[in-house]
Structures are given as structure tokens and as C-alpha cells.
Amino acid sequence: MKTLHKPNLYCWSQFDEQRNIDFHSYLWVRTQGNIVFDPLPLSAHDKQHLKDLGKLTHIIITNSDHVRDAESLALDTGALIYGPSAEKDNFPIACAHWLSEGKNVEEGLDVYCLEGSKTPGELAFVVEGDTLITGDLIRAHAGGALCMLPAAKLQDVEQAKSSVKRLAAITGIKAILPGDGWPVFREAEVVLTELIAK
Secondary structure, eight states: OEEOSSTTEEEEEEEETTTTEEEEEEEEOOTTOEEEESOOOOOHHHHHHHHHTOOEEEEEOSSGGGOTTHHHHHHHHOOEEEEEGGGTTTOSSOOSEEEOSEEEEETTEEEEEEOSSSSTTEEEEEETTTEEEEOSSEEEEETTEEEEOOGGGOSOHHHHHHHHHHHHTOTTOOEEEESBBOOBOSOHHHHHHHHHHO
């Protein structure tokens, strides 16, 4: 796994040939138990790295299109799966817990529920007050610039725009880690403002 902008955040990726972008999974290392977001399949090297970094306790999924390899990872590690509460009735896999919007849902983790994306109540997260993790709605197909899902894939364009504006209004964001496309490691508030201006 790759070390990111903070020493307790890691990433592993898979290139998607259809979209010409990387899909990402993120690991947040904590003394209380590590958390993975939207886990892709792991190579043997990354499985060992994950194990070496401590016990995995949470697998958090932003939306039903990002289930990826969550069930297999849960079986391997004993970690509990957390999904978006708005999809509880139709989620494709079993979850131990359902997440709704809230501050400090886990120590250092704020949860935001987004409307208008391709799935109801897609989740986004702020980790330790300065790192935004997104699923599908906010992405980055080119380095240094964010974009939204194409309008044709959105349930409601205006609600989606409002959700992005809510995230852009969060103060203190320094980095953005999208599930799809290039991460932004500096001046994230500026890059979010540029997205709103589009």
C-alpha cells in the first residue's frame, strides 16, 4: 500500500480501463482499530502490509456500487462492515451497522450523507478534521481538478450540486481522497471552490 499525505493514511488502487482512471481504497490506521474505506481486492503484498499495520476493525462502504471486496476482507479479518443507512433495505451485502450523518461517529470521523448521486444517501467522510474521503459523486479524472459524476448518472442534479456545496463549506479540509480518480493532497479547499465554480 502507498503512504499518503499523513503517516496513518494508506491507499491501494486498481486501474479501470473503461474510464482510464484508478479506483482507490483507503486505510486509516488508529490505536482504537484500523478502518478501511471501499476495499478493492488486495494483492498478497498488500494483505501482509494491512496485517502488519494492526488490527482492522471497520470496513466502511460509501455506496452500494463500492461494495467491491468487502465481504472477503471481513471474513479474513473479522472486521465489521458499515454501510449507508439510506440503502439499508436494498444493500447487496449484509452490514453489521448502518451509518447516518453525524459528527465524531467514531473518534475523529465525521459522516456526511449526500443526496442526488447515483445511489441514495451516498456517504462522504472527514477524517481527523482535515481529510475528505468521497465515494462516487466527487471524483478527479485529471490531476489537480475535481469533477462530479456525469449528469446522466445522477438521481437529481440540483440535489447533487447542493451536496457538493455542503462539502465545500467544511472548513479545514486540506486533502481529498476520492474513490475514483486522482487524490488532492494540498489546497483542497481551493480545489473544492473551483469545482463549485464550474
